[in-house]
Amino acid sequence: MELRHIYSKALALEDLTREEAVFLFREAPVYELMHVASAIRFKYNPERKVSWQIDRNVNYTNVCLSGCLFCNFHCRPDEKEKAYTLTPEEYREKIRTLMERGGDQLLLQGGLHPRYGIDFYEDLFRMLKKMEPSLKLNALGPPEIAHIARVSKLTVRDTLKRLIAAGLDTLPGAGAEILSDRVRKIISPAKPDASQWIAVMKEAHLLGLSTTATMVYGHIETLEERAEHLLALRDLQKQKPAGVPGFRAFICWPMQVKGTLLEKRFDIPRHTPADYVKMIALSRIILNNIPHIQASWLTVGADTAKICLHAGADDMGSIMIEENVVSSAGAGYTFDEKGIRQCILDAGFSPWLRDQQYQKRD
Ligand code: SF4
Structure with missing residues (x-):
């Protein structure tokens, strides 16, 4: 197998095989991958522009049955001192400050709550849209959708249809970690498995819902499992009906483990920054049907994120007015509006503010 031959295929946006993808993971130098990935990035997005967003990550509850080994955020339902569910007043205040800072979206994430079924989420989404009709809801994720369907005795399709009718605008690719049941059985045994994650996303795409895809790497997975994760996403995107967005973007980040059971x-x-830049470049090269690749400045910092803009990434994500989950396991970087714009400019690109559908806002 020759690297040059694989690069030619990638630059022609042809599908790489599993063996070719694994060969790149093992053998390709990071500077060559950056060069190829950057050329592919400019095929998708020819202008030297990098998008960013203003949103707020709101965790509606921390009660969760899953008990993932990497999660410091959740608590069990019987931990009365720690367990919370946000109140309408708290939402009102969070939305007010979001709007004051020019934001337009809540990224709503929580846990697999034993009692919250479809009625809870329908009521919540309708209440939030009533509080602020212009608000966009990027909410839940495949594990939560599968859990709500189970608690409510509904199909995944009917669950999604009812949530869309209540105000769900887009579905984040949360809870993918590594789409390998070997890995999931160890790090998140009670979470819906890889096939359920894929089944929820497939149904969301059939319903025309815009989604993203994620990967959390750098723990107990093998390089083969990372490559298979990317190929599973590429193959799922191929199955979406024509004319619907499917996955708009892919976001990966290194697992944050500070103080978690996974670390113990x-x-x-x-x-290392080099690992992250390599992951970004490989994502851009292998995911030949997902239009945007996001650099996760929150977990790797601004300096590494800037390099990623030369390795295939064309989006910097959100300034995240609030974030609680990865921050509770060690991610400590912050950005404001001025800082993210300057970071993009410093890397040699023009910043442009986007909405959740990757359309320009300013
Ligand atoms: S990562 Fe999500 S599903 Fe896992 S324990 Fe934390 S809140 Fe629950």
Whole structure:
């Protein structure tokens, strides 16, 4: 197998095989991958522009049955001192400050709550849209959708249809971690499995819902499992009906493990900027049918994110007015509006503010 031959295929936007993808993971130098990925990025997005967004990550509850080893955020239903569910007054205040800072979206994430079924989420979405009709809801994720369907004794399709009718605008690709049941059985055994994650996304795409895809790497997975994760996303995107967005973007980040059970039980490798840049470039090269690749400045910092803009990424994500989950496991970077614009300019690109559908806002 020759690297040059694989690069030619990638630059022609042809599908790489599993063996070719794994070969790139193992053998390709990061500077060559950056060069190829950047050329592919400009095929999708020919202008030297990088998008960013203003949203707020709101965690509606921290009660969760799943108990993932990497999660410091959740608590069990019987932990009365720690458990919370946000009140209408708290939402009102969060939306007010979001709007004051020019934001337009809530990224609503929580846990697999034992009692919250479809009625809870329908009521919540309708209440939020009533509080602020212009608000966009990027809410839940495949594990929560599968859980709500189970609690409510509904199909995934009917669950999604009812949530869309109540105000769900887009579905984040949360809870993918690594789409391998070997890995999931160890790090998140009670969470819906890889096939359920894929089944929810497939149904969302059939219903025309815009989604994103994610990967959390750098823990107990193999390079083969990382490559298979990317190929599963590419193959799922191929199955979406023509004319619907499917996955608009892919976002990956290194697992944050500070103080988690995962850190205590396993020897987690140290993450390096070079690993992240390589992951971004490989994502751009392998995911030949997903239009945008996002650099996760929140977990890797501004300096590494800037390099990613030269390795295939064309989006910097949101300034995230509030974030609680990865921050509770060690991610400590912050950005304001001025800072994210300057970061993009410093990397040699023009910033442009987008909405959740990757359309320009200013
Ligand atoms: S990561 Fe999500 S599903 Fe897992 S324990 Fe935390 S809140 Fe629950």
